[in-house]
Amino acid sequence: DVKVTQSSRYLVKRTGEKVFLECVQDMDHENMFWYRQDPGLGLRLIYFSYDVKMKEKGDIPEGYSVSREKKERFSLILESASTNQTSMYLCASVPGGMEAFFGQGTRLTVV
């Protein structure tokens, strides 16, 4: 079975903290994505990666960065967390067929 694992289900962080969200896939997929999900807005793409050390900005990259040092791991970094980054974060891994496999999501609250 395909598996995408996000390191935390729930996180509470303080404004200004540096936050790391980790995502690991066990399927040897090249493509990995980070989305944020907000009510009424669907899934919005933050960053994606086609390969190790490769990254591309999505639609809403401001305030975020990413790291992909190994094929199976794609990390999302909030350099200085702000309250408007309170959201559900979803990681997805995509093989050649375009079906996206999602992790269970991380609900981040910034206080």
Add this chain to the structure above:
Amino acid sequence: GENVEQHPSTLSVQEGDSAVIKCTYSDSASNYFPWYKQELGKGPQLIIDIRSNVGEKKDQRIAVTLNKTAKHFSLHITETQPEDSAVYFCAAGSNYQLIWGAGTKLIIKP
């Protein structure tokens, strides 16, 4: 920019009735149209998809139709059951990149 509009945002149907969710896309280069179901506390999961060379696809109680000329596609669920209650997302795209609809919360009334 490119976008996908999804309607309705909430849909409440009686158990056993049919449910239809509609999406319209703007990018004429889109050639892949998946539908995802997201249950509470979980990530979205693919339930059915269609490619632009096909007009309709069916899998048991679920079907998707695509009208490329009008740039819209729809999800049809027949004989709805309580376990169909979830949020459904449509998406449209190509080359691994998808634009997502805002989601439809489907409520199945007993």
